[in-house]
Amino acid sequence: MTSRETPPSSPDAGDTPERPGEDLASLLERLLAQSPGRSQKDLAREAGISYQTLNAWMNRTRGTSRISPERLRAMVEVFRRWGVRTTPKEFFEAVGRPVPGPGRDEREARLLKLYRQLPEARQRALIKDAEAMLQVSRIS
Known part of the structure; x- marks a missing residue:
């Protein structure tokens, strides 16, 4: 299994037949x-x-x-x-995209707490880095 696939035990796992090319x-x-x-x-x-x-x-x-x-x-x-x-x-x-990981409130709260502790210049840099990671994940 690749890191992008959903484990079979996950509630998001594909328990319905896949239809390749279905838009x-x-x-x-x-x-x-x-x-x-x-x-x-x-x-x-x-x-x-x-x-x-x-x-x-x-x-x-x-x-x-x-x-x-x-x-x-x-x-x-x-x-x-x-x-x-x-x-x-x-x-x-x-829609031609990989399934993103679930948004967990605890992880999001931790990320926001860390973000708020950074100086403004570092906050801007972190946003740019996150946007770049998102673009790379959409390509691969």
Whole structure:
């Protein structure tokens, strides 16, 4: 297993069949088809996304490369509440990105505490370093 793969015991592990090359529009169409009585409007409302934005993703008239991890995870949670088996991995792969690690409050609080202790020039440098790491992770 590579460092980017999710261990099988993880709740984010892929327990649904993978569909290589499935983009976000195809994924959403498939999952909505498994959600009888649910619509794009329902998904948009429950995931906190505007209907116009979701509809543009589904019609492939708006790019999906900049969708925030929070929005992708929100859609996963909506489908799970509706009883549809899906994973964050499916969503991130559908937009061509690796699944980021979970945001743990304790780690985030520790990072923020360290950041606040740095002089302003070092804070700016840390932000630039973090942005560079993010860009590298999107490429690899």
